[in-house]
Amino acid sequence: MPEAFRHESRKKSMTNKEKYINCFTQALEVPAEGVEKLEYQGVESWDSVGHMSLVAALEDAFGIQMDTDDIVDLSSFEKGIAIMKKYGVEI
Amino acid sequence: MLFDLAQCGSSTAIYAAGGRCVSYSELAQEAGEFAKAAGGRGLALMLCRNSPGMIACYAGLISSGAVPIMLGEHAPQDAVAGMAKRYRPQLIACPSAPPGGDAAKSSPGLPFEGAEKILDLDGVALYRTGLADPPALHPDLALLLSTSGSTGSPKLVRISESNLEANARSIIKALGITQGDRAITALPMNYSYGLSVINTRLMAGAGLAVTDCSLMQKPFWDLFEHGGVTSFSGVPYSYAMLHRLGFERSEHQGLLMMDQAGGRLGEALQQEFSSYCGAHGIKFFVMYGQTEATARMACLPHELASSRIGCAGRAIEGGRFSIRGDGGAILGPMQEGALFYEGPNVAMGYAMDASDLARGDDWRGVLDTGDRAVLDDEGFLYLRGRSSRFVKLFGNRVGLDECAAMIERRFPGTEVACTGRDDLLLAYVAGDADPKEARAYLAAQTHIHQSAFKVERIASLPRSPSGKILYSRLPSP
Numbered sequence: 001m002p003e004a005f006r007h008e009s010r011k012k013s014m015t016n017k018e019k020y021i022n023c024f025t026q027a028l029e030v031p032a033e034g035v036e037k038l039e040y041q042g043v044e045s046w047d048s049v050g051h052m053s054l055v056a057a058l059e060d061a062f063g064i065q066m067d068t069d070d071i072v073d074l075s076s077f078e079k080g081i082a083i084m085k086k087y088g089v090e091i
Numbered sequence: 092m093l094f095d096l097a098q099c100g101s102s103t104a105i106y107a108a109g110g111r112c113v114s115y116s117e118l119a120q121e122a123g124e125f126a127k128a129a130g131g132r133g134l135a136l137m138l139c140r141n142s143p144g145m146i147a148c149y150a151g152l153i154s155s156g157a158v159p160i161m162l163g164e165h166a167p168q169d170a171v172a173g174m175a176k177r178y179r180p181q182l183i184a185c186p187s188a189p190p191g192g193d194a195a196k197s198s199p200g201l202p203f204e205g206a207e208k209i210l211d212l213d214g215v216a217l218y219r220t221g222l223a224d225p226p227a228l229h230p231d232l233a234l235l236l237s238t239s240g241s242t243g244s245p246k247l248v249r250i251s252e253s254n255l256e257a258n259a260r261s262i263i264k265a266l267g268i269t270q271g272d273r274a275i276t277a278l279p280m281n282y283s284y285g286l287s288v289i290n291t292r293l294m295a296g297a298g299l300a301v302t303d304c305s306l307m308q309k310p311f312w313d314l315f316e317h318g319g320v321t322s323f324s325g326v327p328y329s330y331a332m333l334h335r336l337g338f339e340r341s342e343h344q345g346l347l348m349m350d351q352a353g354g355r356l357g358e359a360l361q362q363e364f365s366s367y368c369g370a371h372g373i374k375f376f377v378m379y380g381q382t383e384a385t386a387r388m389a390c391l392p393h394e395l396a397s398s399r400i401g402c403a404g405r406a407i408e409g410g411r412f413s414i415r416g417d418g419g420a421i422l423g424p425m426q427e428g429a430l431f432y433e434g435p436n437v438a439m440g441y442a443m444d445a446s447d448l449a450r451g452d453d454w455r456g457v458l459d460t461g462d463r464a465v466l467d468d469e470g471f472l473y474l475r476g477r478s479s480r481f482v483k484l485f486g487n488r489v490g491l492d493e494c495a496a497m498i499e500r501r502f503p504g505t506e507v508a509c510t511g512r513d514d515l516l517l518a519y520v521a522g523d524a525d526p527k528e529a530r531a532y533l534a535a536q537t538h539i540h541q542s543a544f545k546v547e548r549i550a551s552l553p554r555s556p557s558g559k560i561l562y563s564r565l566p567s568p
Contacts, residue, residue, distance in 0.1 A: 029531075029541050040308065049328075049485055049540035051307040052335055068336045072309045 019061045020084065020091045024077060027053035039076040062089045093233075093252055094150050096122060099270075099296040105143045106273065106318045107301045108310055113143050115296065118150065121213060125151030125184075128210040128217055132156040134226060134448070135182035136175060138164045139281040141303040144213030146289060148184050149280070157182065158228055158448075160235040160247060161281035165538050175203065177245050178445050179222045187216040226445035231452070235442065236283050238382050244493050248382045249439040249450070257435035258385040259290045261407040265390040266291075266322075266350060266376055273298035274322045275315055277306060277329055278486075284353050287386035288324045306332045321345055326353030326486030328514075330360050339367040346371075352378040352387060354483040354513065355474055358400050365396035379403035379472065383458050385436040388412075389472050403464075403472040410434030414466055427475055430464040433457050482511035484543040489516060497536055498529050505529075506552050508560045518546045519565055
């Protein structure tokens with residue numbers, strides 16, 4: 001099976017919640033444990049650079065393009081769930 | 092006197108979150124309290140956060156003859172402690188509460204053993220350290236800036252009051268800053284470029300919209316949209332963030348000027364922002380500077396922003412560039428060589444320890460920038476790369492050798508060689524250090540995002556017979 005395809009099928013089998021958590025753990029390079037409590041600048045890696053990676057990861061994972069207001073509003077894991085809802089993504 | 096704050100009276104000096112306005116006379120009064128508490132000439136370590144109180148403290152210390160060493164409030168604790176031990180400051184100023192006012196989180200850099208709080212005003216606490224044997228300060232010395240604060244390097248640039256004044260005057264002229272201008276603090280005040288935004292506005296009697304939030308935070312944009320902001324200054328990474336946020340897709344009422352320094356802006360972004368600004372009546376200035384020149388050395392007039400993509404501009408008023416060959420001979424137009432700058436803003440020199448603070452002007456107005464460049468026949472500057480060993484990571488200047496030394500200290504028995512390019516530092520480790528741990532350590536110590544670092548293990552470092560690392564023989568990235 002080609003690598004890209006396998007990746008795609010793995011992605012499909014994940015729930016939105018799993019994908020959402022993955023975005024945080026990968027973009028911010030943090031363990032999944034405690035991810036629900038994450039806030040902007042709450043960990044070293046969630047600075048403006050980490051934020052750019054996080055937004056890119058979310059857009060990529062859910063096939064959306066976030067508005068400016070939503071990008072700067074994404075100040076915590078919790079807040080992001082409400083923002084995703086605006087784009088029709090239920091976490 | 093550098094700033095004559097009281098002279099501007101009731102006009103607004105600082106506008107901050109929540110609609111807070113600080114007039115020039117209020118700022119003068121607040122600065123006066125810091126000056127009074129400081130009590131005159133002496134060394135002061137400032138752990139800076141962009142806030143109205145910190146700006147008042149800075150202005151007060153400078154006017155009282157105190158010499159601030161400016162570091163960021165997030166500077167690693169051991170770097171702050173090392174700095175205090177090495178330079179023996181009599182005063183330490185830092186935010187009274189940790190970021191976000193969350194008292195549960197420990198405040199960085201505090202407490203200092205034996206320090207006595209002498210003033211707590213507008214979110215800034217001023218302590219007398221009680222450290223013995225205060226260093227002798229040269230009469231011209233006014234300010235000490237770190238070139239590479241994120242690695243905790245003790246190396247400082249010694250800046251005089253006439254450096255500060257000359258550079259601020261040239262920048263005010265180059266950008267056409269007037270009293271009606273209001274700049275937002277998008278860069279940290281302990282960074283030479285960020286500080287020059289503040290110095291120029293206070294000197295011109297203009298305004299500052301003050302925030303410590305990043306471009307990725309909503310409060311920054313609330314202030315930007317509602318704070319009467321007319322000008323924005325950013326490093327290349329700031330412009331990358333603006334682009335990501337779709338800044339060019341909207342109108343920005345009231346914005347009249349944008350300037351960029353702190354590294355080379357990619358040509359695509361320069362193209363993008365020069366055309367956006369051109370179409371919206373915003374003056375866009377590409378600039379070039381270094382802490383060793385107080386802040387800035389060159390400016391590209393906004394009329395040329397879109398026609399001279401890739402150009403860093405011409406020397407600011409009072410300054411002059413020359414290109415020198417390997418033997419020191421001055422080269423002609425379009426010949427690549429080492430870039431030198433002469434001007435009244437060239438700092439006095441470096442300091443490595445307290446005894447250097449008594450030194451006079453070592454550089455005598457001439458700076459070897461460490462950059463490679465060409466000048467065209469009209470004196471326009473085109474940068475070609477670095478000849479010295481540091482990289483810019485998201486706008487932060489980071490010494491390659493300092494990073495190597497940091498990993499070697501943390502992981503004894505490891506040898507490290509660092510190379511890099513814009514926004515990537517590559518460390519090759521030979522020995523016991525776990526690459527993943529070393530990478531996390533670099534990010535934590537420098538306070539720069541992990542994605543800027545790559546650490547790879549190799550069997551051994553390539554070395555010359557005399558033991559020098561052969562960077563050219565490292566695996567290509």
